[in-house]
């Protein structure tokens with residue numbers, strides 16, 4: 001476990017770094033596409049949100065939220081991602097919605113830094129944002145973290 005300090009500019013720098021951001025999002029998309037059909041289904045996207053911990057960090061959802069409410073919430077998230085209403089989320093939709101969500105997180109954080117406790121194998125985008133900033137500040141330290 002480690003603690004990172006991030007603020008809005010950390011997240012924004014990550015999202016606006018097209019190369020890093022697209023690479024991270026594409027990797028995540030591929031990992032989430034469990035049946036490799038090139039799109040994310042409802043359940044695949046739900047797993048995505050569970051693994052990204054976005055509900056806690058962005059939507060302020062308590063872990064004790066009743067299952068019914070959670071399902072409703074995941075459904076509304078899915079509708080947001082699935083812009084064209086096709087019933088699946090493709091890579092373009094995933095990229096553009098992740099970008100919006102992370103920029104909203106950046107706005108929410110503003111210039112007020114927060115501490116995040118992360119597992120070593122944490123794969124969240126916020127961790128990647130923090131790693132990217134660390135790499136820019138101290139290139140030698142980047143690989144060790």
Ligand SMILES: [Ca+2]
Pocket residue numbers: 032033034035036037038039040041044
């Ligand atoms: Ca799929």
